[in-house]
Structure formats: C-alpha cells, structure tokens
Amino acid sequence: MADAPHSGTPGTPDAYDLIVIGGGPGGYVAAIRAAQLGKRVACVERDKLGGVCLNWGCIPTKALLAGAEMKSKLEHDGAAFGITAENLKVDWEKVIGRSRGVAGNLNKGVGFLFKKNKVTHVQGHATIPASGRVDVFADAEAKGRGDEPQKTLEAEKILICTGAQPRELPGTPFDGKRVLAAKDAMVLPACPKKMLIVGSGAIGMEFAYFYNAFGAEVTVVEMLDRVMPVEDAEVSAAAKKAFEKQGIRILLEHKTDAIEVTDSGIKATLSPVDAEADAPHPAKKSYAAEGPEQSKSDVSGASGGGEQIEADCVLVAIGVRGRYDGLFDESLGIETFKDHIKVDYRKEKPTYQTSVEGIYAAGDVIGPPWLAHVASEEAIVAVERMFGHEAADIDYEAIPGCTYCHPQVASIGYTTQRADEEKIAYEVGTFPFQASGKAQAMGETTGFVKLLTGKKHGEILGAHMIGEGVTELLAEMSLAIKMEATAEEVIGTIHAHPTMSEAVHEAALGTAGRMIHS
Ligand SMILES: Cc1cc2nc3c(=O)[nH]c(=O)nc-3n(C[C@H](O)[C@H](O)[C@H](O)COP(=O)(O)OP(=O)(O)OC[C@H]3O[C@@H](n4cnc5c(N)ncnc54)[C@H](O)[C@@H]3O)c2cc1C
C-alpha cells in the first residue's frame, strides 16, 4: 500500500470520497482525476497497476511488434536500401524480455503518479458486500476459502473498472501452453513452428504479423467474410492481400469445431460457416447502439466436411467479456447485460451509474468498444459528473481505432458500408501511398487513406487508413470530426512536404474531385 493518510482508527473502515476498483487505464485515470478534484481516493488493484493495457495488452504487444518490424525491415527491405544483414540472429528471450521490461517501467510509473496525486493504492482483491463498502482480500480465492477481509473501505461512491477477460472457445479451455490467450502468446518460451489463430480482430492480426515475422507458419481462421471485419471493406481486402503476401494463411468464413490438445500441440477441424447461421456483419456495428452486440463467438453453424490442421499451439482471439466474477452478490442488485455491467452510457449525459445508486462502472467491464482510450475517457467523464463537474459526452460514433500490425490499420467514423446502409449521401476520396513521395522514399508504398465526406456540406464522416504509420495520421481526422471540420478545411490546411500526412490532404482533395497527385 502506498500512503494511507485517511485511515481511521484500527478496526474501523478507512473512509474515502471514492473507491476505484481496478488500476487499469479506466481505474488509475479515474483515481487521479478524482484526486485532482480534491477528493480522497483509494484504488484497489489485485495485480500490477496499469491493468491489461500496460501489463498484458496495448504496451507489451507494441513492444513485441516493434521488434518484428525491425526484423522484417532488415530481412525483406534492407537489400533495396543497399543494406544486407547477413546471419541475422534472433535472441527470443530478449525479444520477450524487452516487452516485459517496457511494461514493468510503465506500471511502476502509475505507482509514482498515485504518490504524486495522493491516491491511496490498496493491493488486493476487492469485493462489494454492500453499497458504500468494499472489502479487500489477499487474493481472488480468499473469500471462497472463508478468509476474513484484510481491509474494509467505505465511500459514498464506488467506481468499478475491473476490465474484461478473453472468451474461450466452447469446450477448449485456455491452458497457457497449447491453447493460448493473448497474455500467454506474449511470453511463449520459444517461437512456435506452426500456429493457428482463431479470430482476425485486433489481437488475431497483431499476433499473426508478429509470429509470422519471427518465422512461424501462421494460419488465421475467421468466421466472417473478411479480416478485421469492423473495418471498411476496402481496408479489410487490402489487409488480407498484404498479410497473404507476407506468407500468412487466411481462411475466411471458417470456424473451428473442436480443438484437440495432443502431446505435441493441437489438432483442429476448420469448417466452413453455414451462411444461414451467419452473424450480423460487424461492419454494421454502431457503438452507439443499445448495449454490447452479440458475441461473434456465439455464432454456430459449421456445415461439416472441414479441413484438419495441426499446429504447436492455437491463439484464441474471439473477443472479450466483462470481468466481474465474485465482485458482488446478485442480491446487491447490480444489473448485467450480455456479460457486461449495465450502465446508462448509451443515453445522453450518462453518469455511468449502475442500477445501484452510488456504484458506477466504466471501461471494458461495461462493454464495447474495448479500448484503453475509451476506458480512460469514460472514467474521466464518470468521475467529473459524479462530483458535479461539467463534462462533454463521449461521441461513441467517433472513436478512433488502430491495429498495429504491418501494414497498420487506423479508422474513425462511418465506413462506406454503414453510410450505404443508413442511406447517407457521401463523397469518397482515396489516395494510395504508391503516389506519395514520402512513402516512396521510405519504401512503404502499401496502403491508402480513404475519406468519406457528407455530399451536401462536405463534413468528414469517416477516415480509413492502411499503411506505414497511419495510426499516427489518424489523430488529425479525430480532431476534424470533433471540430465538425469539412473537406475544404482539411484542404485549406497546409500539410508539410514530404510527409505521409499529405495523403490525408490528397484524400480530402479527392472528395472534391481535385486530387493532384493521383
Ligand atoms: C493483447 C491486447 C492488446 C491490446 N491492445 C490495445 C491497443 O493497442 N489499444 C487499445 O486502445 N486497447 C488495446 N487493448 C484493450 C485494452 O487493453 C483495454 O481496453 C483496456 O485495458 C481496458 O481498461 P480497463 O481499465 O477497463 O480494464 P483493465 O486494463 O483490464 O484493468 C482492470 C484491472 O482491474 C483489476 N481487477 C479486476 N477485478 C478486480 C478486483 N475484484 N479487485 C481488484 N482488482 C481487480 C485487474 O487486475 C486489472 O488490472 C488490448 C487488449 C489486449 C488483450
């Protein structure tokens, strides 16, 4: 525990204005913001501060991917630059170790931020026995063992930020060795020779790129009809082409029926998905729609006659569900909905309050979009509103999303498919990196920037990008949408030459039929 200046006398509960449960990007940001507002705050975390994001998600994967990019660049692109690295060697332990080191530095950083902001960090597993009270146990099993809580905390307000956990394939539990969740895939003792990946979402494609780059033979099986199905269809198609060129095998409209764990690995049957039992297309997904959508893994309908595949291991990346097992008793009355805690976040001016007064929830535990920046923003809005401050609503229609494989994928707002479905009249401008001087100079000509603008007023409706560094280019379009900027305003903004960002400028020109360089 860091400092506990607000402890009461021994035997009496420690009193706070706010108790935050979970120290991930939802929880730790909420705790700091509340402390900035002058509140007495405790944050209970049973593991390391930083949550999945810093310890087992966003950050360590990006550290791994940076290594994969370095290797690929030297191996495949170096010769064109006149640089050949002979006998390129990989020290796998260091590849993994560097990623763990980066995560370690950052989680310690959150501890420093807590001290700086006078947030009390309570180490342990939290449960909510009653409104206004949190019991802290040594670990998640302690209560089941009949142990007494190590500590009891009291506050008028409790914020649940306990995150999400990976979904399992029915009948195929994670075992950490052969049947892997993302966390396991981040610390494998050696690079597998053959790997099956189920699901081509963000986790599936980031790991497919990573393991393929380090020499594994990777097969990705996706039940829908394109990879990264939440992206614009043109981006999905370009991504598939680029991944296949790298040697990744992709099997669309297939699912795994059963996975057998053998002494040497796994055996899976991959069968075509029955079209009639197909899921609603995720491209139709609107984050502002009521509640989380049906889990894509719920969809069944294999029509049999599938292919058998053997591999050293399988990474199951078919989505997540809220993590709140054992956090509270049903009798407390906290309502859940489709594996997530129900809050009012789909309405105007949401408070993020659960069905129980004084108990709030934010981040992955309340449903999609399951992203760190969303968790943090929800947490800030929840805290500001619960303490009577003004806060702008989160626009769930304009959440930026990035996938950090190579080529990178980045998007915000309307896809072409959704605009068509909603009968929104739009213009499209697409600028290929092939036509960009900077992309040519860098040898990174794969991909494009595609913008959608309203036909009548030219407002930016959506931006869809694939290629080198597009995850950094996206911020301009996030701001443009927030400011309700039009294509003309992007066109009138001078973009430095030569930069990849000129592709955004050109795509905006394209929506007005005035593209110069393509
Ligand atoms: C492999 C991977 C890569 C990802 N990459 C990205 C990315 O690049 N960009 C992005 O935006 N998102 C990414 N995500 C998603 C991102 O990690 C999550 O959206 C984010 O971590 C959610 O934050 P959170 O605070 O809601 O939950 P979490 O980060 O999951 O934090 C919840 C915390 O609560 C703690 N906790 C749970 N129950 C209790 C309890 N009862 N008592 C005490 N503590 C408890 C947990 O130990 C955990 O530390 C990735 C996820 C994965 C798995």
Ligand SMILES: NC(=O)c1ccc[n+]([C@@H]2O[C@H](COP(=O)([O-])OP(=O)(O)OC[C@H]3O[C@@H](n4cnc5c(N)ncnc54)[C@H](O)[C@@H]3O)[C@@H](O)[C@H]2O)c1
């Ligand atoms: N770069 C990032 O921002 C990043 C990186 C990793 C994870 N994340 C977050 O973590 C969450 C979880 O990631 P994820 O990749 O597990 O989920 P996801 O929802 O992004 O993708 C799951 C994919 O699996 C497919 N699928 C589901 N069941 C299947 C089955 N039985 N057989 C074959 N395919 C199946 C779905 O159609 C979907 O394409 C994501 O929602 C994302 O928000 C974000």
